[in-house]
Amino acid sequence: MKPLNLPNALKLYDVIAQYLPEDVNIDGIDFIKQIIDGIISKEKHKDFIDIIMLSTEISREDILELSSQELLELFAECLSINKILLLKDFCMRIGYHA
Amino acid sequence: LLIGDKEYTAQKSKLRTWLKLEQIKSAIYKAVENKEHLASKIISYISTALGILEQDIENEAWYEIVDAYVVLNNLNSVSIRFPISTSVEKYEKAEWDYEERTWYVWLHLFAKNYSWNSEYVANLEIEDGIALLQEILVDNQLQREWEWGLTEMAYPYNQMTKKSEFKPLNRPSWMQKKYTEPKKVKIPIHLIPMGNVITHKQYETTKSS
Numbered sequence A: 001m002k003p004l005n006l007p008n009a010l011k012l013y014d015v016i017a018q019y020l021p022e023d024v025n026i027d028g029i030d031f032i033k034q035i036i037d038g039i040i041s042k043e044k045h046k047d048f049i050d051i052i053m054l055s056t057e058i059s060r061e062d063i064l065e066l067s068s069q070e071l072l073e074l075f076a077e078c079l080s081i082n083k084i085l086l087l088k089d090f091c092m093r094i095g096y097h098a
Numbered sequence B: 001l002l003i004g005d006k007e008y009t010a011q012k013s014k015l016r017t018w019l020k021l022e023q024i025k026s027a028i029y030k031a032v033e034n035k036e037h038l039a040s041k042i043i044s045y046i047s048t049a050l051g052i053l054e055q056d057i058e059n060e061a062w063y064e065i066v067d068a069y070v071v072l073n074n075l076n077s078v079s080i081r082f083p084i085s086t087s088v089e090k091y092e093k094a095e096w097d098y099e100e101r102t103w104y105v106w107l108h109l110f111a112k113n114y115s116w117n118s119e120y121v122a123n124l125e126i127e128d129g130i131a132l133l134q135e136i137l138v139d140n141q142l143q144r145e146w147e148w149g150l151t152e153m154a155y156p157y158n159q160m161t162k163k164s165e166f167k168p169l170n171r172p173s174w175m176q177k178k179y180t181e182p183k184k185v186k187i188p189i190h191l192i193p194m195g196n197v198i199t200h201k202q203y204e205t206t207k208s209s
Helices: A006-019 A028-041 A045-055 A060-064 A068-081 A084-094 B015-034 B038-050 B062-075 B101-114 B118-122 B126-149 B200-208
Strands: none
Touching: A006 A028, A006 A045, A006 A084, A006 B038, A006 B062, A028 A045, A028 A068, A045 A060, A045 A068, A084 B062, B015 B038, B015 B101, B015 B118, B015 B126, B038 B062, B101 B118, B101 B126
16 A cells, blocks of 8 residues: 555545544544544444555445455554654644544 | 655745735635636646646645645745735735736836846745845835925915925825824823723723623
């Protein structure tokens, strides 16, 4: 997986910003858990798929065929490779609100 | 500056490029508000500052692009705090305005005042350009004030005093005197009211506590 270019990184931020925890000093597992919990509680499962689709070149159909373990791993990799906390910091600094 | 697998040398821009960068920067601020074309404006800023094609960098990792933008933005910031840059006047866009006009306005002023050619003006240091622009505008303003003082309009008749009084020509905000706090003067004891005098500051603190 390659890191996103700036236009796509901003698209990613537009989708994920609403789920990002306020406290960024929590550990990685909690961080991902809070994002996923947010997606589940808002019942926006499409966002979960969109985040993976934006970050990878995998089609929706192929994503739906992945196991839950693979999906979680892929999701975590999307956040990590795109330095999601740095992206949040940059967007906040320039006043870009999703 | 490392973007992708290519290394670029970042240098402080000269006047013409800097004016372009400032224009892009204000487009970036607008893009942040409107949420439109932000990424393309940031990429455009970097390509202009480095003199490279946008296509060369547009697919690189976002954090490398942002890093480059921050470095170039800092590098191209003005190192002197010029009064003219604190101007608060808002100018309406003239009918004859167009996108690249800022550069031509600057070039026109420098060519008119110093007889410099466009290449020489384009390669001025940013601070030199701004400082000279300020001097030209100060000269123009003082000239206008002198001419104003020679006209009847500068001496309107005051009905109350039955005299004509000099009314100076307005100056732009950056040429006006800065507001300063009035000097603190001690009030002689015999002028202070008798009894327990509570100052406004004391009153505010007791009210809040």
